[in-house]
Amino acid sequence: MLANWGVFTRRHPATVKRRVRKGIPDSLRGIVWPVLAGGDELARRHPSMYRRLLMAAPREDDFAVIRNDLFRTFPRHEQFKEEGGPGQLALMRVLRAYAAYDTEVGYCQGMAFVAALLITYMPEEIAFWTLVAVLRRRGLRGHYLPQFPLYLEHVAVLMGLLAKHEPAIYRLFEAESIGFTMFGMQWLLTLFAHSFPFEFVVRVVDVVCLEGHKALLRVVVAVLRLLRQRLLDTPGHALLKALRTLPAKLNADEVMSKAMAISVTSEELAPRLVQVIHA
Structure with missing residues (x-):
C-alpha cells in the first residue's frame, strides 16, 4: 500500500481512513x-x-x-x-x-x-x-502564528461543538466561567503531548497526519465526553485543576471511536477559520 500510496488513496480513501483511525502499528x-x-x-x-x-x-x-x-x-x-x-x-x-x-x-x-x-x-x-x-x-500553522489566530478560532468552534454534542459540560463550563483558553493550549498546541499518555498521543498524531485540524477538534470533544461524569462530580473550585490533571491512563480506542463519530461540518467552522488555516 505504501509503495503506491497516491494511487491507493485515490481508489480506497475510506479504507485508508478506517485503518488510520484504528491505529497505525507503532x-x-x-x-x-x-x-x-x-x-x-x-x-x-x-x-x-x-x-x-x-x-x-x-x-x-x-x-x-x-x-x-x-x-x-x-x-x-x-x-x-x-x-x-x-x-x-x-x-x-x-x-x-x-x-x-x-x-x-x-x-x-x-x-x-x-x-x-x-x-x-x-x-x-x-x-x-x-x-x-x-x-x-494539515492546517495547524495558525496555532503558532503571533497572537495564535487559529487557536482562538478553535476555542470558539469547540464551545459550539460542546453546546451541540455535550450540553451538560457546556453548561458546566458556562456556570463556572471555564473557557478553553484556561487549559486548551496544553492540549491543542502540543497535540495533547504535554500531559496525556504517550500511547494516546501517537493515536492523535495518526489521525491528524491524515485528517488535520477537524480530527483534532473531534478528539477534544471526545476526551471531554469520556471525562464527563468526573467533571460533573468535581466541585467548581477544583474543576480547572481536574482539567489539567488527567488520568494516567486513557483508553485510546474508546476516545478515537467516540471522536470519529462526532460530526464537524464546514458550517460549524467559523468563517474566519478557513482563512486562518490557509494563511
Missing part, C-alpha cells in the same frame, strides 16, 4: 506519518534545503526560547532527558530549521512537543519536513 509510524502528512514528498522535492536552513542564523529571541524548551520537552523520555544529548540536539536543529524556514511563525512554544514526537519515530530531516507538512498541509 513499528510503521516512522514510515506512515510522513506519507500521510506529505513530509516525504517535501523532502524529495527539496533534497538540500534542510542543510541550508541549519546554516541560517536564527533570530536571537527564537533561539533563546528553543534552548529553554529543550529541557521542558519530554524530560523523562529516554531520547530527550540527557542535557546536550543526541535527542535534544536533534530537536534543537529541527526547531531552528523551522524557525528559519517559516520566519512569520519562527518558533512558538508547543511546537517542540510536536517535533519531538516526530523525531522519536523518524530521521531528523524527515521529521523536519513532516513538521512542515503537519503545520502547512
Whole structure:
C-alpha cells in the first residue's frame, strides 16, 4: 500500500481512513506519518534545503526560547532527558530549521512537543519536513502564528461543538466561567503531548497526519465526553485543576471511536477559520 500510496488513496480513501483511525502499528509510524502528512514528498522535492536552513542564523529571541524548551520537552523520555544529548540536539536543529524556514511563525512554544514526537519515530530531516507538512498541509500553522489566530478560532468552534454534542459540560463550563483558553493550549498546541499518555498521543498524531485540524477538534470533544461524569462530580473550585490533571491512563480506542463519530461540518467552522488555516 505504501509503495503506491497516491494511487491507493485515490481508489480506497475510506479504507485508508478506517485503518488510520484504528491505529497505525507503532513499528510503521516512522514510515506512515510522513506519507500521510506529505513530509516525504517535501523532502524529495527539496533534497538540500534542510542543510541550508541549519546554516541560517536564527533570530536571537527564537533561539533563546528553543534552548529553554529543550529541557521542558519530554524530560523523562529516554531520547530527550540527557542535557546536550543526541535527542535534544536533534530537536534543537529541527526547531531552528523551522524557525528559519517559516520566519512569520519562527518558533512558538508547543511546537517542540510536536517535533519531538516526530523525531522519536523518524530521521531528523524527515521529521523536519513532516513538521512542515503537519503545520502547512494539515492546517495547524495558525496555532503558532503571533497572537495564535487559529487557536482562538478553535476555542470558539469547540464551545459550539460542546453546546451541540455535550450540553451538560457546556453548561458546566458556562456556570463556572471555564473557557478553553484556561487549559486548551496544553492540549491543542502540543497535540495533547504535554500531559496525556504517550500511547494516546501517537493515536492523535495518526489521525491528524491524515485528517488535520477537524480530527483534532473531534478528539477534544471526545476526551471531554469520556471525562464527563468526573467533571460533573468535581466541585467548581477544583474543576480547572481536574482539567489539567488527567488520568494516567486513557483508553485510546474508546476516545478515537467516540471522536470519529462526532460530526464537524464546514458550517460549524467559523468563517474566519478557513482563512486562518490557509494563511
